[in-house]
Amino acid sequence: MRNLTSLNNPFNDDKDFAGCSIFGMMNLEGKRFSSRDPVRAIANMHERGNGLGGGFAVYGIYPDFKDYYAFHIMYLSRDAKEKTDRILAGSFNIIYDEEMQTRPANVRDPPLVWRYFVQPKQRRLENQTEDDYVTERVMRINTETGKAFVFSSGKNMGVFKGVGYPEDIADFFCLEDYQGYLWTVHGRFPTNTPGWWGGAHPFNILDWTVVHNGELSSYGINRRYLEMYGYKCTMQTDTEVLAYAVDLLMRRQHLPIEIVAKIFAAPLWSEIDAMESEQQRLHRVLRQTYGSLLMNGPFSIVVAHHGEMIGLTDRIKLRPLVAGTRGDFLYLSSEEAAMRLVSPTLDKFWHPRGGEPVVGRLRSEPKVEVLASVEA
């Protein structure tokens, strides 16, 4: 028999060299663009992942259904679909549903993936807001059967993810058919959690998504804190807590990203001690109130929701993140080369400092401003 090792592994590597890759691309005017550039960019960082996870979050993809919550649900069994359909039918008016368009691709054991456009049943809302109602139902579906997972639940946006390299996931979900004004992408190298379909990034609740490079050693504490607010962690991996934490802090508690960044990546006590007294008080209060949401461990993340894309690293920058702008585009990436591939010339390119967020906002929003912490 032929020795296949020399074909598959001509350089005799006995080790995987890797780290996750993240990429974000946003048109600040809200103009939609295709998957071409995001896919090329993440594929350029192929080396960082190992094929055990890849995914995309795309904003502005369902303009015809923009008033309805778009659920993407993965089913690991037919049985789970029946049960889930019953929950959905009882809680929502289902406007439209279909099996998501997929094609055979280089991905591992794809589950059944289904898309629903739904509207909460008004008489069931009681005192809840629609968003809270949806969050609660998503948690219920995710925990009820153990075989059905809502991996996307926002309006006019969608998450596509699974086990494979991101470029293969794009192929599987036929992403060339979609257009969005904001794309975030992830290539995964799972460190200490399983590489399964639900565990791929982005993580999502409502229209909030997170892609993450690094690991959160504070996962246990973060998870217990979030459980008090009704968030149930079911995806078997650390990054999930970040998605729920931004939903809690930014959507429900209306905190601005500048404050949220100081909760996730709090300054060191020694730095707080050196601050002016007003600042010192603020940071002490934040650490006392939200100590359980401190994200400990190395991370770089791209957080997105409608109208906003945010890049952030841990306070001592143990994972890479670079930023660039060109015309109406803001780019965030693990590596500069990926950005240069899609935009060889950049108006501005910089290395954000640890713990300081890079924020891109749609210009047409009421509070118009492009981008805060540009220091270069």
Place this chain on the structure above:
Amino acid sequence: MLEQEKIFAEIDVNYISRVRMEKNVWKIDAEGMHYKELNNLLRLISSNGAERIEIYNVCGQRYIGTDLETDKQIDIYGTPGNDLGAFMNGPKIVVHGNAQDGCGNTMNDGQIVVHGQAGDITGHSIRGGKIFVRDDVGYRVGIHMKEYQRRVPTIVIGGTAGDFLAEYMAGGIVLVLGLTLAEGEHCKARFVGTGMHGGVIYERDDILELGKGTKISEIGKRDLHVIEGLVREYCEYFGVDYETVMNGTFHKIVPISKRPYENLYSH
């Protein structure tokens, strides 16, 4: 000519159209090429006595120039990937653009000249040779750099540096010029030289905030001699006026102790 033909005969058939030889300069089009293939090509070409190599359309390929020996110049157009020149032992790499993270990782000898910025951990554990960066560098530059006898690694930073510059430095020279800073502006780096126990950091004007276990002192004649040599080289590479750069006050930052953590685990 025979030598060249021999090299061409050995190049992978998929990449033969990517390699040209003009006036003793080897030119490689690296567009879409995997880093292993690119580095294989470099090894092949350089082991057959090439003196100048130019690589075009570089976009994220890692480890370029790794473990290459002998004196030669490699010009890179585009954005080289992480760990540029890692373990390199002799060549000079000129980057016409920015360098990513880990440039010069554990380099043994040679030079890397970056016409732009360089990322985090530039010169990580560097043991010899020189790195010149025209503009700013990222976090943890020069971490764990070390020297041995006449082998003194050197990193010259034209702009500013990120946190943990020269952390755990055991030897060698770091020179920070701060040319991208505005008048009176300080470098934002925190924890400069934390855990440092050998080597020296030179700063132009008072731009660095000292980390624990380091002290600042005036420069002597020998220091000035070293600085002048490095600044001259920097100015030559990047076309900067020598007098303007030297028109500043240089200080040196050195460790207080050779064993800063001697008593960390004992009482």
